[in-house]
Amino acid sequence: MPREATTPEQAVPAATAQAAVAEEQKYLDVVYARLDELRAAYRRRLAEVRRGGPSGSPQNRSERDAFAAHYEDTVARLDHVENRLVFGRLDLRGGRDPRYVGRIGMSDAEHDQLLIDWRAPSARPFYQATAAHPGDVVRRRHLMTRARTVVGVEDELLDHAHLDEDVADGLTGEGALFAAMSAAREGRMSDIVATIQSEQDAVIRSPLDGVLVVQGGPGTGKTAVALHRAAYLLYAHRERLERSGVLLVGPSRVFLRYIEQVLPSLGETDVVATTMAELLPGTTATAPERAEVAEVKGRTTMAHVLGRAVRALQRVPGEVQELDVEGVTLHLRPEDVRTAMARARRSGLPHNQARETFALTILDTLVREYAAARGNDGDDPEDRAWLREDVRTARDVRRAVNLCWMPTTAHGLLERLYARPDLLAPHARGLSPRDRELLRREKGSPWTVADVPLLDELAELLGHHEQAESARAAAEARLQAAEEVRYAQEAITSQGLGMGMVSAEMLAERFAATGPRLTTAERAAADRTWTYGHVVVDEAQELSPMAWRALLRRCPSRSMTVVGDLAQRSGHRPARSWEEVLGAAGSEHVREAVLTVSYRTPATVMDTATAVMTALGAEPAYPVRAARDLPDSLATTRAEPAELAAVTAAVLRDELAALDAGAGRGAGRVAVIVPPGSERAVGAALLAEHDLREALTSGHGDPLGARVAVVDPVEAKGLEYDVVVLAEPAAVLEGGTGDLYVAMTRPTRRLHVVHSADLPAGFPSGA
Numbered sequence: 210m211p212r213e214a215t216t217p218e219q220a221v222p223a224a225t226a227q228a229a230v231a232e233e234q235k236y237l238d239v240v241y242a243r244l245d246e247l248r249a250a251y252r253r254r255l256a257e258v259r260r261g262g263p264s265g266s267p268q269n270r271s272e273r274d275a276f277a278a279h280y281e282d283t284v285a286r287l288d289h290v291e292n293r294l295v296f297g298r299l300d301l302r303g304g305r306d307p308r309y310v311g312r313i314g315m316s317d318a319e320h321d322q323l324l325i326d327w328r329a330p331s332a333r334p335f336y337q338a339t340a341a342h343p344g345d346v347v348r349r350r351h352l353m354t355r356a357r358t359v360v361g362v363e364d365e366l367l368d369h370a371h372l373d374e375d376v377a378d379g380l381t382g383e384g385a386l387f388a389a390m391s392a393a394r395e396g397r398m399s400d401i402v403a404t405i406q407s408e409q410d411a412v413i414r415s416p417l418d419g420v421l422v423v424q425g426g427p428g429t430g431k432t433a434v435a436l437h438r439a440a441y442l443l444y445a446h447r448e449r450l451e452r453s454g455v456l457l458v459g460p461s462r463v464f465l466r467y468i469e470q471v472l473p474s475l476g477e478t479d480v481v482a483t484t485m486a487e488l489l490p491g492t493t494a495t496a497p498e499r500a501e502v503a504e505v506k507g508r509t510t511m512a513h514v515l516g517r518a519v520r521a522l523q524r525v526p527g528e529v530q531e532l533d534v535e536g537v538t539l540h541l542r543p544e545d546v547r548t549a550m551a552r553a554r555r556s557g558l559p560h561n562q563a564r565e566t567f568a569l570t571i572l573d574t575l576v577r578e579y580a581a582a583r584g585n586d587g588d589d590p591e592d593r594a595w596l597r598e599d600v601r602t603a604r605d606v607r608r609a610v611n612l613c614w615m616p617t618t619a620h621g622l623l624e625r626l627y628a629r630p631d632l633l634a635p636h637a638r639g640l641s642p643r644d645r646e647l648l649r650r651e652k653g654s655p656w657t658v659a660d661v662p663l664l665d666e667l668a669e670l671l672g673h674h675e676q677a678e679s680a681r682a683a684a685e686a687r688l689q690a691a692e693e694v695r696y697a698q699e700a701i702t703s704q705g706l707g708m709g710m711v712s713a714e715m716l717a718e719r720f721a722a723t724g725p726r727l728t729t730a731e732r733a734a735a736d737r738t739w740t741y742g743h744v745v746v747d748e749a750q751e752l753s754p755m756a757w758r759a760l761l762r763r764c765p766s767r768s769m770t771v772v773g774d775l776a777q778r779s780g781h782r783p784a785r786s787w788e789e790v791l792g793a794a795g796s797e798h799v800r801e802a803v804l805t806v807s808y809r810t811p812a813t814v815m816d817t818a819t820a821v822m823t824a825l826g827a828e829p830a831y832p833v834r835a836a837r838d839l840p841d842s843l844a845t846t847r848a849e850p851a852e853l854a855a856v857t858a859a860v861l862r863d864e865l866a867a868l869d870a871g872a873g874r875g876a877g878r879v880a881v882i883v884p885p886g887s888e889r890a891v892g893a894a895l896l897a898e899h900d901l902r903e904a905l906t907s908g909h910g911d912p913l914g915a916r917v918a919v920v921d922p923v924e925a926k927g928l929e930y931d932v933v934v935l936a937e938p939a940a941v942l943e944g945g946t947g948d949l950y951v952a953m954t955r956p957t958r959r960l961h962v963v964h965s966a967d968l969p970a971g972f973p974s975g976a
């Protein structure tokens with residue numbers, strides 16, 4: 210049975226709590242004093258460097274910039290960890306000094322360890338030790354703090370006397386955990402570093418290599434775990450990941466904003482966060498699209514279609530072409546084109562770059578014929594040069610070479626394929642006539658998310674138009690970077706920097722970035738061909754096989770963390786297995802982990818959601834156990850169809866009042882989740898109610914800012930609210946069972962269903 214939530218005050222025996230709080234406060238004071246000292250020291254250094262002003266040699270200047278940037282980063286990092294800096298203490302066998310666990314590692318001026326970084330191996334028992342397997346730990350203490358004050362402690366004695374209790378539910382630090390779970394939501398995700406549970410910790414610290422798929426039902430902490438894992442990997446593999454970067458792919462911009470504070474609070478700011486819509490630098494893909502069209506675009510078949518379309522840009526003429534060069538008629542023979550084409554393809558380069566080999570080979574052949582026609586043997590280099598120039602610049606020759614090997618851009622080609630069925634048809638093996646019709650679209654139409662992987666595929670096949678130029682620039686930049694690393698190494702040695710805080714590569718990167726400083730993350734985000742050291746994908750069940758191909762291209766090392774829930778997949782094509790969803794990524798070495806406990810949704814709501822899914826024939830393959838239940842967490846209200854809007858408003862009004870009473874006036878968040886397409890109408894109807902207006906508009910149009918958000922299930926994906934008012938679940942179901950499952954599992958306190966149509970099967974009878 211899930212437990213009812215307890216508060217930290219209840220969890221700590223009152224008699225000992227006071228003394229323990231006082232003891233921990235003393236320690237906290239020392240740690241915060243040290244934090245202040247470090248901040249002041251770095252601020253001083255920063256001010257000194259800045260005082261240097263813009264004078265000196267360019268090298269001096271860029272060196273100063275690099276140090277300034279490093280100090281700025283460090284100060285920012287120290288600022289971000291202010292809240293709940295210390296949250297754990299381990300007492301160890303053998304009377305050793307206790308170990309304090311916190312957001313970052315910290316030593317005092319004598320280099321004695323004050324705080325262990327939660328990611329360090331020595332902090333692991335804080336998350337993993339149990340009474341059955343205590344290791345060296347005799348007591349684990351959770352410290353609850355507000356600002357710099359200890360407000361409570363919670364102890365777990367890891368000896369055999371407590372074995373039964375511990376094994377009973379497998380949760381650690383229940384008081385702190387339940388307090389975190391019960392806190393009113395603020396529209397932004399918080400980190401869970403103080404209360405990571407053992408099954409989550411195992412995922413967070415799982416090895417870097419290979420594709421790790423983390424499946425878990427709603428609220429099991431997949432997003433939280435994915436973010437903490439990113440922070441952990443950056444800590445444990447800093448060398449490898451700092452230069453290549455980590456990419457995080459989320460379902461929407463709103464979602465990315467929802468989670469944006471988590472990594473900085475863990476001391477990490479250099480992760481590139483993006484959505485599939487923004488994956489391709491310079492392309493905005495925001496147009497809506499029908500699910501059935503997106504489905505066709507997402508199929509692996511499309512990679513073959515595009516491959517054939519690109520190859521068709523390489524054409525052998527049916528007969529000999531006559532070309533005029535300065536009054537001389539030259540002959541372009543099909544067999545010469547074929548030979549040049551074979552050579553160009555052997556280069557293995559993308560189409561636009563291989564064209565250069567093709568053009569040069571054709572040119573050689575034509576120049577030979579031209580020289581012979583001009584009675585020149587072409588032995589003299591000067592003669593050869595002008596003969597070649599004549600041929601190269603001749604209009605006929607340029608046209609013929611283009612016709613045989615047409616350079617093009619990804620956007621141009623995809624647009625043509627969509628707009629011209631006659632162009633698509635010859636390459637469309639594997640697509641039915643209806644599929645092709647679904648792809649059809651006017652030139653100049655805006656791009657959609659499903660277009661992005663196709664554009665990316667084409668960009669890969671075609672290469673850049675000016676690739677030769679940028680490749681040369683990149684080679685030069687590489688040479689320069691090597692030189693800068695050497696110089697940075699000298700700077701580190703001469704200035705006594707380093708001590709693990711700054712590497713030569715880090716410094717060199719700072720040197721290299723003149724003007725506005727570019728971090729690895731910024732450079733990576735602007736470069737389509739950037740390859741990351743690790744890629745984290747959230748809501749991974751939504752991605753198409755074509756999207757996986759695009760992501761795999763960004764991660765040649767195949768080091769990925771993929772989190773999602775098959776049961777929450779949108780649409781009407783439920784996925785039976787992760788292999789099916791992962792497409793190309795599924796053929797890699799895949800490890801699977803499962804998270805089983807929901808820390809969000811009360812048991813009554815969670816169990817009802819599972820029952821509804823089961824009754825609909827979509828039983829979740831990975832059912833979830835809720836960590837706790839709350840009284841009155843599920844309510845239903847029936848309305849006449851004409852009254853639905855008014856009843857929804859009334860229910861919302863009551864729920865806000867109850868939330869005011871339970872969480873404090875104005876605290877907590879509510880979502881009104883409505884069938885797709887009806888957000889505007891419902892939003893307008895609710896806005897017409899004067900007393901609801903403030904709660905609906907308090908965020909100035911920001912869906913995360915307002916106390917009440919009106920959203921459809923797709924927009925609600927990955928988010929959570931204290932209370933959810935779910936309007937007309939039967940209509941929500943039209944988007945697929947996954948959408949209803951998502952909608953029902955967003956609340957942390959209460960789900961209130963308002964309906965005029967019959968409730969889908971699985972709701973408690975009488976509801």
Ligand SMILES: Nc1ncnc2c1ncn2[C@@H]1O[C@H](COP(=O)(O)OP(=O)(O)OP(=O)(O)O)[C@@H](O)[C@H]1O
Nearest residue numbers: 389401404405406427428429430431432433808927
């Ligand atoms: N160990 C934990 N301690 C405290 N809170 C936790 C813990 N694990 C998860 N949570 C909380 O549970 C909620 C759900 O977490 P999260 O959003 O990561 O789940 P999810 O599996 O991604 O959910 P969904 O699939 O529904 O999007 C969040 O508020 C998160 O902070």
